Amino acid sequence: MKKFTLAEIAASCGGKYVGEEALKNTSITSVERDSRAVKDGSLFLAIKGERVDGHDFIEKCYDSGAVCAICEKAPENPKKPYILVDSTLNAVKDIAKAYREKFDIPVVGVSGSVGKTSTKEMLYAVLSQRFKTHKTQGNLNNELGVPLTILSMPEDTEAAVIEMGISDFGEMTRLARVAQPTICVLTIIGCCHLENLGDRDGVMKAKTEMFKYARDGAEFILNGDDDKLSTITDVSGKKPVFFGIDSKNDYYAENIENNGEGGVSCKLCFGDTKLDVIIPAIGTYMVSNALAAAAAGKLLGLSDKQIKNGVEAYKTVGSRANVINNGKIRIIDDCYNANPTSVKASLETLKNFRGRTVAVLGDMKELGTDELQLHFDTGAYAKQIGIDVVLAAGPLAKSLADGADGKWYETKEELIKALPEIIKEGDTVLVKASHSMQFEKIVEFLK
Structure with missing residues (x-):
């Protein structure tokens, strides 16, 4: 990872550094919440969970090579420095925000009720044709996962695709503050988390909180086939780029054929371009995901060939279709x-x-x-x-x-x-x- 010292980390989260003064300029090599993943140079996050309290493992982590721990209570036998905070979960968001600000790169934030992960993977496949791209792993898309995703960005990262999942109001604001997306992608406003969000209007309000902390000059890529998202005409003075099957969109599709296990073939259409692609997936909905990725690719200067190659390099992950x-x-x-x-x-x-x-x-x-x-x-x-x-x-x-x-x-x-x-x-x-x-x-x- 990029150079990130204990002094910078303590300052970023308002924590109290306890340890030898000379070690404050020590740089960390990774941030770990699992004591089993700690290695030389790691910063260990002591998090109290429902069944396990990370504070009980601080000394073990020191022995495994951790150079410091973020914790809410002082270790009994602190062999190495620690940073005392009121909340480790809140601190890691502040730490991740500071690390994000070390990168002047495209960061694509992805959310929506459906298709977040498949769209994230499609964006990754396309952007990887030009950039060394970092992406969300597994289901690390919440208020702990997003900071951990940011903090795992290698020093040479040229672009990042960050999946952002929420279930209540305010969560997206906190995630966007960390990720600071330069491109915001929203897939669908559907019926999910309605216990907290009430109805689809509530879902829309919660998802579009992402826009609040988007970087200056950010672009907004929205599903124009969605009856809610299609009503957004302006975000911070910027006209959104719309994608969807319907030809009214800036990025749309023609000649869609679903061939089951043989993939989905179609033409991706934008401007004067019509790209023939075969998407290696079984769902016709993947066409919309490919259009979103094509829009991001064009905004970031990819060639039509790179976009086509990226779409056709898509891989399904986990238990998703x-x-x-x-x-x-x-x-x-x-x-x-x-x-x-x-x-x-x-x-x-x-x-x-x-x-x-x-x-x-x-x-x-x-x-x-x-x-x-x-x-x-x-x-x-x-x-x-x-x-x-x-x-x-x-x-x-x-x-x-x-x-x-x-x-x-x-x-x-x-x-x-x-x-x-x-x-x-x-x-x-x-x-x-x-x-x-x-x-x-x-x-x-x-x-």
């Missing part, structure tokens, strides 16, 4: 998370596969007072587009099964027991639910 073929059935492992918008998109993807289509769906969490109706409507949509079999598990998913005229099971264990009698050779099976439902166990059974 990952196709598994075990020789008898195809499994669409999309069980990382779920809300009505993302489930409907996944059902549309499922419909493109040959043979019998089976949707194995579970509870969608944090949908607020209308949660049962939203589940019912999602099930009704599956029936409307002709999904052959809908199986649902979980208390909320009973309404989904009712809407689909499908089969409902109280628990995923009961559903798993029933699968051998239901699934047939040649089926394509979509598995999707909120992460807390642990539907990855169903995927493992099907495999």
